[in-house]
Amino acid sequence: MAQDRFPYQAVIFDMDGVIVDTERFYFDQLDEMYTAAGMPVSHEELSRAVGASYKDFQKNLARWFAMGGVELSIEEAEARYDEWAKDHPADYASLLNPGVVETVAALKDRGVRVALASSSPMDNILHVLDVCGLSGAFELVTSGEQFHESKPNPEIYLHTLEALGLPASACCCIEDSVPGITAGKAAGLTVVAKREERFGFSQDAADVIIDSIPDILGL
Known part of the structure; x- marks a missing residue:
């Protein structure tokens, strides 16, 4: 042509x-991580974050931990996520x-x-x-x-x-x-x-x- x-x-x-x-993969990954930690984040919350910049994603990690009663810095929240993601890698x-x-x-x-x-x-x-x-x-x-x-x-x-x-x-x-x-x-x-x-x-x-x-x- x-x-x-x-x-x-x-x-x-x-x-x-x-x-x-990857959007669905990351959605499910986060859902599993917070549920396993005993602080499930609503699917509405996770859906609102689809397509967010990585900087916003980092902020959301800390915010979602805080919603579950765990106060972490952005760096600490990201480290927790990285540890989980290492054991649940994306193919x-x-x-x-x-x-x-x-x-x-x-x-x-x-x-x-x-x-x-x-x-x-x-x-x-x-x-x-x-x-x-x-x-x-x-x-x-x-x-x-x-x-x-x-x-x-x-x-x-x-x-x-x-x-x-x-x-x-x-x-x-x-x-x-x-x-x-x-x-x-x-x-x-x-x-x-x-x-x-x-x-x-x-x-x-x-x-x-x-x-x-x-x-x-x-x-």
């Missing part, structure tokens, strides 16, 4: 929930969303540039890409930890656009959560949302909703 059939010069991918189906390769590798390759074959902008820490991003066979697949990889605030702040997308040397009108992003969709819209991007109906939030602010990542090729 000719490149001019695709309406954008670049596609900027989110990672969690888009490349890998990212098995969480890879169907068709992602093929879609990235197909976009590049059409001459479309591909970048990644994720709120996750860079070491986690690089690990996920490695085990999913996507190392080196993206022209640019940006982490929310590079900025004072990550999504829903649009700075991560504005930085990515500047690094690509492209206007927002020439690009689209693929997101799933409210913070990501909000950030993309605030940056002036066309926002394509991968359909997500498990956590009760609305994706109505997105410009397009797709059922699977390969559907992006039909824009």
Whole structure:
């Protein structure tokens, strides 16, 4: 298919929930951790945190422990989570969303540039890409930890656009959560949302909703 059939010069991918189906994994992981500690956090609370930046995630860990009567610093709460996560690791390769590798390759074959902008820490991003066979697949990889605030702040997308040397009108992003969709819209991007109906939030602010990542090729 000719490149001019695709309406954008670049596609900027989110990672969690888009490349890998980690949102549900982390939700269940946290649910299990707090329940095992005798301080269950409501599913409504956990759902509201889906797509949050890593800094917000760190704050939420401490807040949720406090709701269970355990006062911890952010560092102490994160250490507790890290200890739990070490014994309950994510198998990212098995969480890879169907068709992602093929879609990235197909976009590049059409001459479309591909970048990644994720709120996750860079070491986690690089690990996920490695085990999913996507190392080196993206022209640019940006982490929310590079900025004072990550999504829903649009700075991560504005930085990515500047690094690509492209206007927002020439690009689209693929997101799933409210913070990501909000950030993309605030940056002036066309926002394509991968359909997500498990956590009760609305994706109505997105410009397009797709059922699977390969559907992006039909824009």
